[in-house]
Amino acid sequence: MRHYLVRVASEADRQLYHAIRRAVLWEERGRQGYDDARPEERLSNNHRLLLTFDGQGIGTTRLDDLRDGTGLVRLVAVTGAVRGQGHGRILNAMVENYARGLGIGTLFVNAAPNAEGFYAATGWMRCRNNAPEQLGHTERGVQMIKTIIRRDPESVSLPPAAQPA
Ligand SMILES: CC(C)(COP(=O)(O)OP(=O)(O)OC[C@H]1O[C@@H](n2cnc3c(N)ncnc32)[C@H](O)[C@@H]1OP(=O)(O)O)[C@@H](O)C(=O)NCCC(=O)NCCS
Numbered sequence: 001m002r003h004y005l006v007r008v009a010s011e012a013d014r015q016l017y018h019a020i021r022r023a024v025l026w027e028e029r030g031r032q033g034y035d036d037a038r039p040e041e042r043l044s045n046n047h048r049l050l051l052t053f054d055g056q057g058i059g060t061t062r063l064d065d066l067r068d069g070t071g072l073v074r075l076v077a078v079t080g081a082v083r084g085q086g087h088g089r090i091l092n093a094m095v096e097n098y099a100r101g102l103g104i105g106t107l108f109v110n111a112a113p114n115a116e117g118f119y120a121a122t123g124w125m126r127c128r129n130n131a132p133e134q135l136g137h138t139e140r141g142v143q144m145i146k147t148i149i150r151r152d153p154e155s156v157s158l159p160p161a162a163q164p165a
Pocket of ligand 1: 024076082087089110112118
């Protein structure tokens with residue numbers, strides 16, 4: 001039960017989401033100028049997601065739904081104090097499930113080179129030139145893809161009370 005994936009809606013969650021991104025993806029990398037007011041953050045098809053563990057915010061990402069069955073995973077971050085304990089893997093699985101609920105079948109990410117191992121360990125593969133242009137391209141980024149397996153309702157075994165008559 002301990003993990004929840006929350007779509008950021010409240011001001012408190014918004015502040016936490018930006019604080020995690022700023023700390024992990026800017027300050028830890030020696031970058032400055034994190035902007036929490038970029039217009040793409042407010043687009044309704046861009047889902048700002050916060051991972052909580054035992055009530056504490058520990059991870060973030062943004063899922064951009066391109067509304068064509070594909071989505072972009074942006075800026076995945078797990079706070080430094082709890083890294084390497086499996087939370088990133090859980091975040092990845094929960095985002096995949098969230099994307100499935102939106103009807104997304106294929107996800108893309110532009111991975112930081114030192115995070116490629118994380119994506120490879122969680123089912124992503126390098127793309128072969130078929131990433132959407134919205135993913136963007138950086139010289140050092142690694143474009144990766146993941147196909148989401150849709151659930152086949154026929155293959156789900158229902159508990160006795162839920163079996164159709
Ligand atoms: C990348 C990140 C999200 C992973 O989160 P995490 O909670 O540390 O990851 P987990 O503990 O769930 O690790 C899951 C698997 O990925 C592997 N892994 C995690 N980070 C890795 C890395 N940098 N390189 C290689 N493998 C890595 C782990 O060994 C683990 O594999 P295993 O289960 O087979 O042992 C986190 O390290 C982070 O926030 N890093 C800084 C920001 C960053 O680089 N984000 C990616 C931007 S594209």
